[in-house]
Amino acid sequence: MARSNSEPRTFVADKREAILRAAIKVFAGKGYFNSKVADIAKAAGIADGTVYLYFKSKDEILHSFFDRAMADFIAEGRRQLAEISNPVEKLRRIAQLHLEHLGADRDLAIVFQVELRGSTKFMQEFSAAGFAEYLSIIQETIEEGQEQGLFRRDLKPVVGAKILYGALDEMVTNWILSKKSYALGPMADEVLKVFFGGVLEQ
Amino acid sequence: MARSNSEPRTFVADKREAILRAAIKVFAGKGYFNSKVADIAKAAGIADGTVYLYFKSKDEILHSFFDRAMADFIAEGRRQLAEISNPVEKLRRIAQLHLEHLGADRDLAIVFQVELRGSTKFMQEFSAAGFAEYLSIIQETIEEGQEQGLFRRDLKPVVGAKILYGALDEMVTNWILSKKSYALGPMADEVLKVFFGGVLEQ
Amino acid sequence: MARSNSEPRTFVADKREAILRAAIKVFAGKGYFNSKVADIAKAAGIADGTVYLYFKSKDEILHSFFDRAMADFIAEGRRQLAEISNPVEKLRRIAQLHLEHLGADRDLAIVFQVELRGSTKFMQEFSAAGFAEYLSIIQETIEEGQEQGLFRRDLKPVVGAKILYGALDEMVTNWILSKKSYALGPMADEVLKVFFGGVLEQ
Amino acid sequence: MARSNSEPRTFVADKREAILRAAIKVFAGKGYFNSKVADIAKAAGIADGTVYLYFKSKDEILHSFFDRAMADFIAEGRRQLAEISNPVEKLRRIAQLHLEHLGADRDLAIVFQVELRGSTKFMQEFSAAGFAEYLSIIQETIEEGQEQGLFRRDLKPVVGAKILYGALDEMVTNWILSKKSYALGPMADEVLKVFFGGVLEQ
DNA sequence: AATGAATGAGCATTCATTCAT
DNA sequence: TATGAATGAATGCTCATTCAT
Numbered sequence: 001m002a003r004s005n006s007e008p009r010t011f012v013a014d015k016r017e018a019i020l021r022a023a024i025k026v027f028a029g030k031g032y033f034n035s036k037v038a039d040i041a042k043a044a045g046i047a048d049g050t051v052y053l054y055f056k057s058k059d060e061i062l063h064s065f066f067d068r069a070m071a072d073f074i075a076e077g078r079r080q081l082a083e084i085s086n087p088v089e090k091l092r093r094i095a096q097l098h099l100e101h102l103g104a105d106r107d108l109a110i111v112f113q114v115e116l117r118g119s120t121k122f123m124q125e126f127s128a129a130g131f132a133e134y135l136s137i138i139q140e141t142i143e144e145g146q147e148q149g150l151f152r153r154d155l156k157p158v159v160g161a162k163i164l165y166g167a168l169d170e171m172v173t174n175w176i177l178s179k180k181s182y183a184l185g186p187m188a189d190e191v192l193k194v195f196f197g198g199v200l201e202q
Numbered sequence: 203m204a205r206s207n208s209e210p211r212t213f214v215a216d217k218r219e220a221i222l223r224a225a226i227k228v229f230a231g232k233g234y235f236n237s238k239v240a241d242i243a244k245a246a247g248i249a250d251g252t253v254y255l256y257f258k259s260k261d262e263i264l265h266s267f268f269d270r271a272m273a274d275f276i277a278e279g280r281r282q283l284a285e286i287s288n289p290v291e292k293l294r295r296i297a298q299l300h301l302e303h304l305g306a307d308r309d310l311a312i313v314f315q316v317e318l319r320g321s322t323k324f325m326q327e328f329s330a331a332g333f334a335e336y337l338s339i340i341q342e343t344i345e346e347g348q349e350q351g352l353f354r355r356d357l358k359p360v361v362g363a364k365i366l367y368g369a370l371d372e373m374v375t376n377w378i379l380s381k382k383s384y385a386l387g388p389m390a391d392e393v394l395k396v397f398f399g400g401v402l403e404q
Numbered sequence: 405m406a407r408s409n410s411e412p413r414t415f416v417a418d419k420r421e422a423i424l425r426a427a428i429k430v431f432a433g434k435g436y437f438n439s440k441v442a443d444i445a446k447a448a449g450i451a452d453g454t455v456y457l458y459f460k461s462k463d464e465i466l467h468s469f470f471d472r473a474m475a476d477f478i479a480e481g482r483r484q485l486a487e488i489s490n491p492v493e494k495l496r497r498i499a500q501l502h503l504e505h506l507g508a509d510r511d512l513a514i515v516f517q518v519e520l521r522g523s524t525k526f527m528q529e530f531s532a533a534g535f536a537e538y539l540s541i542i543q544e545t546i547e548e549g550q551e552q553g554l555f556r557r558d559l560k561p562v563v564g565a566k567i568l569y570g571a572l573d574e575m576v577t578n579w580i581l582s583k584k585s586y587a588l589g590p591m592a593d594e595v596l597k598v599f600f601g602g603v604l605e606q
Numbered sequence: 607m608a609r610s611n612s613e614p615r616t617f618v619a620d621k622r623e624a625i626l627r628a629a630i631k632v633f634a635g636k637g638y639f640n641s642k643v644a645d646i647a648k649a650a651g652i653a654d655g656t657v658y659l660y661f662k663s664k665d666e667i668l669h670s671f672f673d674r675a676m677a678d679f680i681a682e683g684r685r686q687l688a689e690i691s692n693p694v695e696k697l698r699r700i701a702q703l704h705l706e707h708l709g710a711d712r713d714l715a716i717v718f719q720v721e722l723r724g725s726t727k728f729m730q731e732f733s734a735a736g737f738a739e740y741l742s743i744i745q746e747t748i749e750e751g752q753e754q755g756l757f758r759r760d761l762k763p764v765v766g767a768k769i770l771y772g773a774l775d776e777m778v779t780n781w782i783l784s785k786k787s788y789a790l791g792p793m794a795d796e797v798l799k800v801f802f803g804g805v806l807e808q
Numbered sequence: 809a810a811t812g813a814a815t816g817a818g819c820a821t822t823c824a825t826t827c828a829t
Numbered sequence: 830t831a832t833g834a835a836t837g838a839a840t841g842c843t844c845a846t847t848c849a850t
Binding site for chain 2: 809810811812813
């Protein structure tokens with residue numbers, strides 16, 4: 001009984017969420033600069049002006065989206081990593097999460113891979129914010145592995161982190177651009193096969 | 203006789219070149235969408251309207267730039283690879299060329315890493331054009347290595363190519379965004395150390 | 405009985421009054437066109453929508469304010485003039501009232517001098533309403549003085565009224581714009597010194 | 607021959623002028639805030655965007671108009687005053703110029719009397735700029751008259767200047783708002799009759 | 809070929825007003 | 830009465846592109 005009453009309230013509170021979702025869809029479809037605020041409003045089923053009750057500007061929508069998505073992703077990552085002790089398995093988990101997460105939402109992936117890179121300005125803020133933290137997590141896991149004698153020591157953890165991230169990132173970008181439809185998650189093992197063992201025949 | 207005919211052509215080519223160079227500088231500085239055609243014209247030292255004598259639209263400037271840059275890069279790559287037979291050394295050469303080339307021209311690197319990704323539309327055309335060819339070259343070199351028993355066979359060459367490309371690409375992106383100034387070229391060996399041998403301790 | 409009926413009315417009148425007062429403060433501070441209804445509501449301590457329970461539109465607030473302020477002023481003026489018989493003293497009283505009244509409330513003065521002139525449309529309505537009556541009072545007093553042989557007859561009373569009003573009005577405008585803080589009321593005598601005796605040495 | 611060639615050029619150079627004239631007409635008709643830039647452009651016979659080739663903003667149009675009109679008026683005033691030595695005649699010239707000038711161009715008068723007062727902000731800049739200079743000229747002439755023993759000395763020249771200016775200003779405002787059509791210039795003598803001799807019967 | 813003034817479609821944002829609660 | 834979230838029309842300004850010279 002109480003629920004049937006609280007639902008509309010919840011729905012209203014989720015208007016911000018609805019705008020965010022609509023914006024991602026629109027941005028993914030036409031690109032940030034080609035998307036009009038009116039497009040977002042229409043996609044969200046609200047009036048143009050209403051967007052500005054929840055966001056200060058079109059720009060802020062993109063930022064808010066990124067901030068939240070990144071924070072969520074990192075929180076979820078940390079949660080899952082806490083249950084794993086082996087650095088090798090940790091990296092595996094990271095790679096899987098990365099690809100499964102983006103592979104599960106094409107629009108989100110497009111915005112992450114494509115739109116968020118549309119400006120150096122954004123990328124620098126982006127870098128300063130959650131992205132740097134993500135790279136740190138990978139880097140620390142590599143350090144851990146080195147300390148445990150699992151990973152070779154003649155490699156700077158920062159560089160290793162960038163390599164792994166770059167490889168995963170490229171998987172996502174290719175997946176987005178690909179005309180063929182395939183599952184992104186399973187690519188994690190392929191990437192790790194190389195990252196862990198290299199391509200050279202022993 | 204031939205000269206009197208080729209001179210204007212050369213002259214024309216130079217102005218086109220000047221516009222292209224100016225555009226890259228401007229795009230790198232402010233982003234494609236935030237750059238005005240007037241900015242490019244001013245940077246090139248010509249009138250606004252003159253831009254349209256050499257390019258059909260602002261968009262075409264970006265495309266032309268990419269087409270030429272990519273074609274040049276691939277031509278140079280093929281030239282250098284032709285002199286190498288060992289697939290391992292070929293990949294090394296590719297990695298070095300990739301990083302040295304972009305590391306030598308920050309503006310060019312910024313446009314490649316940042317601006318060319320500002321829209322799915324462009325990335326798809328981008329992908330269709332020279333980029334696919336670049337990936338192919340890497341892929342073929344890996345196949346070659348597999349055939350020669352140098353590279354492990356339980357890895358799809360396409361995937362290997364993406365991994366290597368992704369790792370290099372991330373090196374460039376990080377270099378661009380980094381506040382510190384360092385040489386990009388030497389990172390090639392770091393990337394290959396992992397790509398060839400993996401991070402696991404033997 | 406009468407009370408239970410008049411109380412809500414009083415309450416209502418108070419809120420209307422509060423909105424009016426808030427509006428004057430806001431209009432005086434930022435100008436009519438730059439003031440938002442939301443500003444007024446906030447200054448009055450009520451919700452935006454509530455404004456529309458008391459006023460039909462933003463425009464009507466300004467009109468209402470003027471109508472009431474002018475009516476009050478004229479009523480007070482007539483009351484005081486009724487006690488005076490000498491036209492010279494009457495004009496003195498008018499000048500004093502004019503300057504003391506506006507000099508006592510800077511916000512009111514600003515709205516009167518500045519905002520009420522922001523549109524020909526308003527000024528014409530303004531003119532049609534209380535302003536014409538105010539000028540009439542001055543004019544009639546001058547006529548009275550002429551009939552009593554106190555004022556020269558080679559002057560049209562209408563013109564005289566405009567001159568006196570214009571002089572007083574300019575005192576107010578200058579006082580508003582002045583960075584220095586001084587009392588406006590005492591300027592009445594200065595104005596009358598000239599109005600009555602002229603500037604020429606006898 | 608040369609003329610038929612230079613005329614279009616002159617016409618082009620006068621586009622700024624045309625916009626200014628169109629703007630005054632539009633502002634006078636609907637008020638500054640109610641006038642759209644598109645209205646001005648249409649009235650000037652040009653495209654909307656062209657306005658911005660000559661003026662930085664809608665606001666700048668109003669400012670430019672005032673600056674130029676005031677500067678012109680003051681220059682003309684000084685020129686004419688230079689030929690007069692008697693302070694009494696100087697003031698007469700000022701009053702005549704004031705009323706004749708505004709009386710000759712109703713749109714200009716409306717913008718001066720009505721629109722330029724629509725904001726305290728503008729009036730303060732206005733005051734700081736040409737208006738203060740205009741008042742100064744009147745004030746100095748009164749001082750001159752006092753030194754020559756023509757004007758009574760128990761009157762501050764600043765106050766006298768404001769009174770005269772206020773009276774003239776009110777003549778203009780009334781003329782604008784009047785439904786009857788009459789010449790404004792001749793009112794100068796009426797104003798001066800009072801300003802010089804006062805309204806009291808000797 | 810080159811110019812740069814002119815164009816006018818396009819768009820983010822504001823804000824007076826409404827209305828469901 | 831009161832609220833304040835929602836509306837959506839309105840508009841100043843930008844800028845890619847054109848074109849007369």
